Amino acid sequence: xxxxxxxxxxxxSGGVDSSVAAALLVEQGHRVIGxxxxxxxxxxxxxAGKTCCGLDGIMDARRVADRLGIPHYVFDxxxxxxxxxxxxxxxxxxxxxxxxxxxxxxxxxxxxxLLRRGEMLGCDAIATGHYARMGKDEQGRPVLLRxxxxxxxxxxxxxxxxxxxxxxxxxxxxxxxxxxxREKARQLGLVTAEKPESMEICFVPTGNYVDVLEKRLGSExxxxxxxxxxxxEGETLGEHAGYARYTVGQRxxxxxxxxxxxxxxxxxxxxxxxxxxxxxxxxRTDLRVEELNWLAAPPTPGEEVRVQIRHRARAVExxxxxxxxxxxxxxxxxxxxxxxxxxxxxxxxGDVVLGGGxxxx
Amino acid sequence: MPTDPIYLDYSATAPLRRExxxxxxxxxxxxxxxxxxxxxxxxxxxxxxDDARDRLAAVIGAAPSEVVFTRGGxxxxxxxxxxxxxxxxxxxVVCSAIEHKAVLATVKAAARLTGAPFHVVPVxxxxxxxxxxxxxxxxxxxxxxxxxxxNNEVGAVQPIERLADRCKEAGVSFHTDxxxxxxxxxxxxxxxxxxxxSVSAHKVGGPRGVGALFVRKGTRLHPLIYGGSQERGxxxxxxxxxxAVGLAVAAELAVxxxxxxxxxxxxxxxxLEAGLRAAIPDLVVNAATAKRLATVLSVCIPGADAGALxxxxxxxxxxxxxxxACSSGSSEPSYVxxxxxxxxxxxxxxxxxxxxxxxxxxxxxxVLATVPAVVERLRSFAxx
Numbered sequence: 001x002x003x004x005x006x007x008x009x010x011x012x013s014g015g016v017d018s019s020v021a022a023a024l025l026v027e028q029g030h031r032v033i034g035x036x037x038x039x040x041x042x043x044x045x046x047x048a049g050k051t052c053c054g055l056d057g058i059m060d061a062r063r064v065a066d067r068l069g070i071p072h073y074v075f076d077x078x079x080x081x082x083x084x085x086x087x088x089x090x091x092x093x094x095x096x097x098x099x100x101x102x103x104x105x106x107x108x109x110x111x112x113x114l115l116r117r118g119e120m121l122g123c124d125a126i127a128t129g130h131y132a133r134m135g136k137d138e139q140g141r142p143v144l145l146r147x148x149x150x151x152x153x154x155x156x157x158x159x160x161x162x163x164x165x166x167x168x169x170x171x172x173x174x175x176x177x178x179x180x181x182r183e184k185a186r187q188l189g190l191v192t193a194e195k196p197e198s199m200e201i202c203f204v205p206t207g208n209y210v211d212v213l214e215k216r217l218g219s220e221x222x223x224x225x226x227x228x229x230x231x232x233e234g235e236t237l238g239e240h241a242g243y244a245r246y247t248v249g250q251r252x253x254x255x256x257x258x259x260x261x262x263x264x265x266x267x268x269x270x271x272x273x274x275x276x277x278x279x280x281x282x283x284r285t286d287l288r289v290e291e292l293n294w295l296a297a298p299p300t301p302g303e304e305v306r307v308q309i310r311h312r313a314r315a316v317e318x319x320x321x322x323x324x325x326x327x328x329x330x331x332x333x334x335x336x337x338x339x340x341x342x343x344x345x346x347x348x349x350g351d352v353v354l355g356g357g358x359x360x361x
Numbered sequence: 362m363p364t365d366p367i368y369l370d371y372s373a374t375a376p377l378r379r380e381x382x383x384x385x386x387x388x389x390x391x392x393x394x395x396x397x398x399x400x401x402x403x404x405x406x407x408x409x410x411d412d413a414r415d416r417l418a419a420v421i422g423a424a425p426s427e428v429v430f431t432r433g434g435x436x437x438x439x440x441x442x443x444x445x446x447x448x449x450x451x452x453x454v455v456c457s458a459i460e461h462k463a464v465l466a467t468v469k470a471a472a473r474l475t476g477a478p479f480h481v482v483p484v485x486x487x488x489x490x491x492x493x494x495x496x497x498x499x500x501x502x503x504x505x506x507x508x509x510x511x512n513n514e515v516g517a518v519q520p521i522e523r524l525a526d527r528c529k530e531a532g533v534s535f536h537t538d539x540x541x542x543x544x545x546x547x548x549x550x551x552x553x554x555x556x557x558x559s560v561s562a563h564k565v566g567g568p569r570g571v572g573a574l575f576v577r578k579g580t581r582l583h584p585l586i587y588g589g590s591q592e593r594g595x596x597x598x599x600x601x602x603x604x605a606v607g608l609a610v611a612a613e614l615a616v617x618x619x620x621x622x623x624x625x626x627x628x629x630x631x632x633l634e635a636g637l638r639a640a641i642p643d644l645v646v647n648a649a650t651a652k653r654l655a656t657v658l659s660v661c662i663p664g665a666d667a668g669a670l671x672x673x674x675x676x677x678x679x680x681x682x683x684x685x686a687c688s689s690g691s692s693e694p695s696y697v698x699x700x701x702x703x704x705x706x707x708x709x710x711x712x713x714x715x716x717x718x719x720x721x722x723x724x725x726x727x728v729l730a731t732v733p734a735v736v737e738r739l740r741s742f743a744x745x
Binding site for chain 1: 666668669672673675676738739742743
């Protein structure tokens with residue numbers, strides 16, 4: 001089937017995935033425009049002010065765009081990113097939850113800006129290097145599907161996208177595996193072919209999120225200062241160094257010593273307590289998801305779906321027990337470890353991403 | 362992409378003129394000698410360098426010994442500002458708020474290095490420096506006062522004659538960055554008593570990476586880099602003979618053709634300005650009532666997305682500039698427009714169209730046929 005030729009705005013981070021995504025679009029004959037979103041900028045030259053012109057990601061993306069013979073621009077979204085992503089990240093931790101900043105960025109900042117500015121530039125499609133696919137439902141409406149490479153599937157990060165974007169989305173890597181993508185990059189001689197996977201959050205250059213919290217909240221903030229370590233039964237076991245420093249399911253750094261290993265079960269910001277308990281207590285069968293966004297028809301009560309509660313976790317079977325505009329409740333088929341408030345829960349029907357939300361306390 | 366893209370970014374850089382290129386070639390091939398060498402190769406190169414110096418000096422009304430070749434306009438600005446600051450490390454350094462970063466950042470760096478204070482003098486709504494504030498600072502005996510001849514972003518021409526006169530009366534060194542004015546205004550150091558003046562080759566059709574600093578006889582200047590005695594010890598390093606020749610030839614041609622070119626380009630600029638105003642009623646022309654360079658049109662387009670404006674024009678084949686040429690695509694409002702009192706919201710979506718030798722009336726008409734539709738599209742997708 002002859003594929004429709006589109007004018008595509010492709011987000012290029014300077015990594016291998018988005019580089020190959022752009023290359024594939026060019027090969028498919030689309031008119032391609034590359035763009036790098038400048039979300040965050042830290043100077044590495046003393047006294048020279050901000051040196052965003054030299055940020056590695058931007059330079060690499062530009063080199064790839066040159067190689068592909070496509071125009072490349074930089075969209076400065078630093079202000080919006082700080083307001084909508086970093087501030088949210090900090091306030092979520094301060095509230096005792098564990099945020100997914102990449103979900104927040106995709107939903108609130110990155111894709112919205114791509115859509116808006118893409119339209120301004122006369123583009124009719126938006127592409128990224130995410131491992132996800134687009135498909136159609138029975139009515140022919142576009143739906144978001146998981147990437148074929150189970151190990152790389154990134155649909156988890158995309159549930160919060162604005163629905164009106166769906167008809168415009170293209171994910172050229174959705175059918176590929178990571179080794180295939182690297183091989184393609186090598187064949188094309190792209191400078192990004194051997195670039196290592198970026199694991200850290202882009203605005204946490206040290207790799208430790210607590211550094212960002214300390215910088216933005218101050219180390220005297222209640223979330224970062226000592227409090228009681230308690231059991232669900234109300235027994236005090238000792239002290240902790242600040243509840244925002246702990247994540248649900250964490251074992252390390254807890255005194256323990258009662259025979260059974262202890263895990264963080266959650267925190268109580270109002271009393272600064274961190275609640276710890278046994279591995280058994282870390283498991284839950286119920287899940288409440290709020291701040292929903294649906295990309296397809298929402299599930300109905302009683303429906304069996306699959307739900308993924310963190311990146312790099314499998315989507316597990318669950319039954320919808322209640323739905324409403326403010327949230328949805330589910331019952332896992334099997335008890336799940338470390339259901340973490342603030343993290344995204346993404347709900348699937350087969351390969352179709354129905355939508356998702358933030359896990360409630 | 363339309364078949365014939367239109368270049369309207371001559372203030373950023375201009376193409377190398379054929380005559381300059383041809384004059385340069387012999388000094389990159391056969392006459393490749395080092396001007397400091399005593400043998401015939403050296404002598405030939407030395408002769409060409411001296412000849413280029415004589416010609417550039419004649420163009421600006423200087424003595425040849427007052428012309429120092431540099432590796433560009435930014436380097437000339439640095440040599441002037443820092444070179445003066447190091448001569449008088451206790452004295453304040455003064456510049457205007459709309460200087461090119463080559464001066465503005467150097468003034469701040471000079472203050473940091475010497476520990477002396479610096480003063481950035483504001484401009485009025487037309488982008489013209491508040492002269493009286495400069496004069497008030499002369500009592501503090503600054504090491505240097507630096508005010509550009511004409512601004513690169515909005516084209517506003519500064520009162521250089523009066524500033525130079527007053528600084529001279531006060532016994533204060535006066536530097537002007539004439540990178541944008543050179544070739545577009547009568548820039549003569551025998552008519553205006555500046556102490557130091559920077560020019561750049563590539564803005565007038567010469568090669569990239571070559572400039573010159575005029576240093577009036579008697580003006581003390583501390584060198585910034587050390588090595589040999591080339592360029593009176595102010596710019597050590599083996600001279601770029603071809604570059605100097607290219608600068609001299611391009612400068613001569615630019616000055617020879619200046620009056621006719623400026624009449625023609627001024628009319629085209631006025632046509633562009635009138636056409637854009639008519640099509641976009643709320644368009645703001647920056648420095649509208651100032652004396653402006655004939656080649657520059659800077660506009661603010663309220664509601665047109667600052668980050669998408671220049672890319673959208675580029676995709677339509679129109680090369681304009683969003684102010685400064687930082688490739689990071691920063692959407693920060695231009696500091697020049699902010700200094701002129703335009704608030705961030707209005708100042709952010711701005712575009713500079715700058716015309717040059719190759720600009721044609723037909724191109725201007727095509728720009729007028731394209732820009733309003735682009736602006737319309739940008740505005741229609743702007744979020745509320």
